[in-house]
Amino acid sequence: MTVNQSAQWHARHGLRALSSILAMVLTMALMLLYAPMPEAQATESVDATSAAAGMVSIDSSTAVLTDTSGYHLSATVTNTTDQKLPAGTLTLAMNAFYTFVSRNDIQEWSEGTSLISTPNIVGETDVPALQPGGSVKVNIDADANQQSLSAINSWGPKPVMLEYSADGTALARSHTFVTRTGAGLNSPNTPAMHITVAQPLAANGWTTDGKLLGQLVDEGGVTDAKLSKIAVPGKDDDTRLKSLEQVFAKHDMLQVVGDPTYLKAMSMPTQVDGVTQPVLFDMTAYSALGNESTYAAAGINDTEWNADNALRIYRSSLGDSQADIARYAWQGNGNWTMKALTKARQQGYDTVIATHDFEEDDKATVQTGKTVVSTNAGDVTVLSAQKVLSDLAQGKATSDEAGADGEGSTAGRLARFVAQSAFYQMEQPYAERNLLVCLDEDSDPAIVEKLMTDIEQSPWLSLTDLATLKQADTTSDDDETEAIIPESDGLSDEERNALQQTLSTLANASNDIKRFNTSILAKPSKKTPSSTRSDIAQWSRQLTRTHAAMALHALGNESPSRSTMTEGTTQIASLLINGVAITPTESVNVVSETAKMPVTISNSHPYPVKVKVSSLTDSMQIVTSRFDTVEVPAHGEAQVVFTIRVATSGTANATINLFDRNGAAFGAAQVTHITSALQISDKSGFIIIGFAVLLGIVGLWRQFNRKKDPDE
Structure with missing residues (x-):
């Protein structure tokens, strides 16, 4: 659009542009002519980059500037050198007439x-002398009538710089933004x-109660109420949830998408605008690994994380079997490849949320964060987060270059967020667009509160809900959509190895639980009371369900839960397998050709077990019988x-092992020492003794009947 302006307008703005250019030239000239003063010798030996790093941190600042707000900033100045710094000054300055013209410009x-x-110059404040490692908090406040603020005559983001200097030497600078609204202009x-x-x-981290797991095994099952608490949110989640609920109540346009399992764990579920897959199961990693049998071996079935189960858990949390709500597949560590999108659609999710790597980087301007992808299972609507705004909202600097010094603090990142959003609006002020900003599962409630407040105070932004975004028009054609879909699964080697190791551990625990239920636990006989048979069957089901629940939590997006839940499944399997054991026996002394060796098997479980016992010696001359079966x-x-x-x-040495009824060994082996003190068998002994008696009799007879020599 071309706007015709008066000659007076052009002259006025031309003079302002000329003034800005002259000011820039003068500043550059002064920088070239600048030489450090002798009094600043204490800082001359300090490397400029290392000295400046972290010296000035913005604690809070005015991100949205109006005609009445004024500008207020709080900062911390820290001596990051190993030398004392003299008293100095922190100066806040801006360019009231500058307009950012490109993304590179603002970056x-x-x-x-x-x-x-x-x-x-907006304001300045004194900074006292600082010892190495010392810091001080300072404030700069300027009212709305301050000359530099009132000089701003156009809305949009403006460059702001904080400069810390001592004895005339600039020690550190921090670059940030302030965005002027159109109020009063x-x-x-x-x-x-x-x-x-x-x-x-979602929960910051799931945990489990080891005592409850012990009760499940030792008591032959627990109540459904206890079983539902096998996986519970971490200790800090209650406090965080209360803070978040206050934010949700204050900012009703903040779209809350809840993990249904987390909602069920609450005593009073929070009102949400949608639900995710159970425990935020990482279906992008599932598709990236491409091995469904591995997940099945770990005890995970597709039905546990599909959209129908998400709705079932949500209804259970509310106690309303008719409740309905939108279900979204939230992105995990991997990318939404075509394979992952197809699987999500097969699992009943027609809308997925892409938190990263689903946005065209080379777009001239930002566009609505919605794409419709056709898969073999049906169309999937992808709601994709705008990368720069989402990164800033999640506490990530936009660049590592030069430290992005103004984004080293929450206040600096939020100021950039506001400025960037205004810049996006100014790129195409009359285009209909709807940008999605995704926050983290572990977002700080205080930061979410400040972010929403800044957005609500920005008149160039209008908050909408996910339903509106889902219904928005998409500007991508089929070719553009195909180009957007990531080809790489996005998993790093480290993430892939960690996932495979977790699955392997879960599979081992699952196998042990299945073996116990089918090949170690004694099958009830016809004489067993029906109530007992029912109790045994229910216990077996609870063991399997508990493992599946913890395995599902171990494969969600929360990495702290992975090790905790994996250890929980291993604990159950160990308690079951180790509950059937061989009682250590004393050494056996054998004084005859044959002997008996008794072996005692103990069972700590509440129901009988039936196992095989094996004995094998390490000698060919001393052997034992091989197998026996016993019901304990x-x-x-x-x-x-x-x-x-x-x-x-x-x-x-006789090694004694336990085997299940299918012949697979389990549990710890025991070794019994056997000692034999006899070289011959019983019959041979009697023959030798008889022969010895006979020789004795013959000797005596000869002694009395032989002829003696004359001289004898």
Whole structure:
């Protein structure tokens, strides 16, 4: 659009532009001519980059400037050198007439590499002398009538610079922004740009109660109420939830998308605008791994994280079997590839939220964060987050270059967020767009509160809900959509290895639980009371359900939960397997050809078990019988007896193992030492003794009947 302006307008703005250019040239000349003063020798030996790093941190600042707000800033100045710094000054300056003309322009200012001058002094404050490592908080406050603020005659983001100097030497600078609204200015109003802010509501970390797991195993099952608390939110979640609920109540346009399992864990579920897949199960990683059988072996079935189950859990949390709500598949660590989108659609999710890597980087201007992708399972609507705004809202600097010094604090990042959103609106002020900003699962409630307040105070932005965004028009054609879809699954080698290791551990625990239920736990006989048979069947189901629940939590987006839940499944499997054990036996002394070796098997479980017992020696001359089968009563012991056969004297070790009924070994082996003190068998002994007696009799007879020599 071309706007015809008067000659007076052109002359006035031409003079202002000329003034800005002259000011920039003068500033550059002064920088070239500048030489450090002798009094600043204490800082001359300090590397400029290392000294400036972290010296000035913005604690709070006015992000949205109106004709009545004034400008208020609080900062912390820290001596990051190893030398004492003399008393100095912190100066706040801006360029009241500058307008950012490109994305590179605004990015370079944030990174501190831009040559934009800031001739308009807003305020300054004294900074006392600082010892190494010392810091001080300072404030700069300027009312709405301050000359530099009142000089601003156009709305939009303005460059602001904080400069800390001592003895005339600039020690550190921090670049930030302030965005002027159109209030009180003679500038045309343009339509506000739509923006949707989504906050996933999930536990910061799931945990489990080891005592409750012990009760489940030892007592043969627990009540459904207890079983529902196998996985519970972490200790800090209650406090955080209360703070978040206050934010939700104050900012009703903040879109809350809750994990249904987290809602069910609450005593009073928070009102939400939609639900995610249960425990934010990472379906992008699931598709990236591409091995469904691995998940099945770990005890995870597709039905546990599909959209129908998400709705079922949500209804259970409310106690309303007819409740309905939008279901969104939230992105995990991987990318929404075509394979992942197809799987999401097969699981019943027709809308997915892309928190990263689903946005065209080369677009001239930002566009509505909505794309419709056709998959083999049906169309999927992808609501994609705008990267720069979402990163800033999540506490991430836009660049590592030069430290992006103005974005080293929450206040600095929010100031950039406001400035960036205004810049996006100014790029195409009359285009209909709706941008999505996604927050983190662990967002700080205080930061969310400040972000929403800044957005609500920005008249160029209009908050909308997810339903409105979903119904918005999309500007991408089929070719553009195909180009947007990531080809890479996005998982790093480290993430892939960690996932595979978790799945392997879960599979081992699942196998042990299945073995116990089918091959170790004794099958009830026809004489077993029906109530007991029912209790045993229910216990087996609870063991399987508990493992599945913890395995699902281990494969969600929350990495702290992964190790906790994996350890929980391993604990259950260990309690079951180790509950059936061989009682250590004393050494056996054998003084005959055969002997008996009793072995006692204990069962700590509330129901009988039936197992095989094996004995194997390490000697060919001393051996035992090989196998025996025994049924061990609940909370009791049973004994099997192995026969020892000895061919010669010596020693041997008998290794005793437990086997399930399918012949697979389990539990800890026991070793019994066997000692034999007899070289011959019983019949041979009697023959030798008889022969010895006979020789004795013959000897005596010869002694009395032989002829003696004359001299004898």
